[in-house]
Amino acid sequence: MALKHKAAWCGSREAGLSDDSVSEFIERMHECGINAVFVHLKGGDGLLYWPSKRFPDAVAPGCDEFDLPAALLRECRKRGMQLHAWLIDFFEGTNGAANQRHPEWSLRNAKNQPTTSEILRGRPVDLTWMCPARRPGYTDQWLVPALEEFAAMYDVDSIHHDYIRYPGDMAPDQFCFCDYCLEQMPIFNGFVSKTYPDEPFYHELYDRAYLEAHWEQSPRVLPRNWHLLDRESKCRFLLEGSFFQGGRYDADYFFYTYRTFWVTEFAREAAAAIRRVKPTMKISAAVFKNPIHSGRFIGQDWRQFAPYVDLCVPMDYRDHYPGSFDVYLNLFEESIESQKFWARDFESLWIGAAINFLFFEEERPLVAAERALEQGDVDAAVRSFAAVSERVRKFSPPVAEAMDSLAAGPAALESALAMLKDFRCQTPVGYYPADKLHRLIDRIEATGVEGISLFCDAHLDEYGLRSALRERFGAN
Template sequence: MPDRPGRRPAKSPVQIFAGLTVLGMTALAALGLSFTSGGAIALAQEETAGPAVSGVTGSQTPAAAPKPQEIRALWVVRTALTSEYSIEQVVEDAVANGFNTLIAQVSGRGDAYFKSETMPPAEELIWAPADFDPLSYLLQLAHARGLQVHAWLNDFFVYNLGGTPAWPQHVVNQHPDWITYNYQGVSTADPSLAVNRPGDLEGAYVDPGLPEVREWVVSRFVEVVKKYPVDGIHHDFVRYPGRNYGYNPRVREIFKEQYGVDPIDLRQRRTELREELGAAKVGQLDVAWEKFRRSNVTETVRMVHDAVKAIRPDIVISAAVFADINQAVSDKAQDWPTWLKEGLIDVAVPMAYNTNSPLVESQVRMAVARKGQGQIWAGLGAYKMLGDLPRLVDQTERVRRAGVTGIVYFDYGSMANMPGYIASLANQVGFLPVPVPAGTPEDSKSPGEGQAEPGASASPPDPGNSGN
């Protein structure tokens, strides 16, 4: 799942230079090859020495160079966007190691790492200068260096389990009636859930079954697209926590108006319902409830698509999705094959976070087979292989052979915390530094300049999200 909280300790310029030199990245740049720029969360570690990284060496022979149009992306968690220096570090690491796309988390907990009218600023920015706009600064630096930037927002997951947002205007505080409930009638914002934490719950979710929630989610994406020249938008946590959720009191009323039964009774009074209505009828209601949940999520994705494409027809819409299609559709109500089929997203990024490489390849091949007119970017769980780089290299080659048009690594923060890890990966899988676009000096814009007007185009590549 793309969202793992944490903070990466900053590296000094001396450390950066030394690491790149040892790993031979200057030799890569000297090859003189270039690629067309194209279109994850951070597991930051404590400031202690990490485990030895197996296979990290600058002497290994690089793999064959990828195709120029291959998307080579990093999921960048919000904690890497809290200062100008940390943003500069992200861009430098990406450029030096041949990545061409940053999927940056600009809304992780119902908050904003940009100047927003729909959400409060992130609590992590409380000590930042008042005029600091992380997304604007990232776009300024990244575009000047030939990188694409996709704005990553968590759709329905809005706050940590058991926590209380500091800002009164936060959605959890302002609209507690929007929060989804479990089948026992407990709000996912209830602090009691933090005591005996359910295995399938990360925190408070707003309920996709409420029309006002869907409209709020759309407004957040629209705000980003109107204000900033992002190359794409990226859905994450665009789902229910699991099949035990979706029982907001008003959502139950909506379902009951349509089908005559309170959906919570399908769980709490199942035996009685079978006696009253018959087993066949209860089975039909089960199917109706699951379809209802899927349609709520799909309708949100449809509304976001229609709204942002009306503003920027060329913008790339992607989504981090569960790689196991059955789990995605049946448990999470995340019917991403339908989203691709209907053109509601341009790209699905199956989160194949597993050390079992044949399983990863199998899941990605199944995704490619279901892509329709869209594209598949493979989401690989680098954070699970920090001590086994050869395994990540092998997975990279496997998903390339499976026919993906891009690869997204989860995640920048955990990889950057391992000295030499990113550079060695880039060397072994054939990445090359991204060239600076001709006539685009790094200091050509000041923060905030170049923000897109409605209808403006950032000319993203052929597209071919989250936390999941």
């Protein structure tokens, strides 16, 4: 079945800050058959790309003078295209205005340090993630009011949540233990009675075979020495302890429940605020491929979002799957079938796919060869390049020849490195096989879902796929 909605996630800087640049930007997407765009308007940099009256110190440079969303909306409407406002929810660059004003609103680990204290792949994390749970905090004082203001100002086709979750690629189990969460998590989970805080409520009988069978009377879960424990020990208990002293180590179940609750609660509060100011406004969300797994690891059990989100867009990116391209396609299709079930209470389901990750086989050997040459390791460069040398030769014989002549000495190395870099910056159209994109779209169409969203507009140029897409989707 042919796809009805053919969408792409698009950057905001790429659109420029003039009527002409925005018109050209939207026209370029329109030309290749895209009929819906998700444009980045609340940034991962913590900036707002609209002239916000409510948060003027967070407005991106130039967006106070030029009304970017209004211009995007005009250009999309002229062409019968949908415009969705892609808004980053829970992180704020390194130093977003919300974090500057309220550093206490950020996620904290057991040591009370923000996400920027974590090391990821050898480097400090450069994103400050914000706590979804704290009230008053980032969610109710900043994020929801920002979404509400946007919804009141613009008639876009949806408010699009992204990063509606806890961080996942670093320390998935370490957040959040901010002061608020540390105090509220035991209360939320019913680990202690407000009326009888010191009463242990041991069971009077313990008359059943399994200790956990005595759970209904809600014993005090916090250890008796809770008030004496230091911060890190409290956090350790909340993550690694047990509901029953002497029972199974099941405290993490409650830790994860607390996190999924607050992420879903944000979806609920956002929907209430958006629908209050614009009752017909749709809401969409970019989510991870398996809500059971993402519920455990990033607090995103998106099955629970259905009352608060109309359009579900799972990001079925290849880097979220193991194996070869063919293995990816098979697992991808299997995911979509499951997603149709998980998303059955949503109004619609579009499948998100990332363009760049389709081309691991063609791109990674080039990157590896380039790195090896930068380190002067000719043998490693030759070995890496071998995987793509015939393909490169087909599209750019001089680059392949330069790599062949590497053994000739340092000058040959410099020249091969320069040519390789050029090849990567200005890759000839066709080097990245459009066939992969077609096969991906075939699989989506086979599942009968309504739409696709491609990540992202810049990759269409980088991987030379605009004409392939136009051929596939047909000019609008």
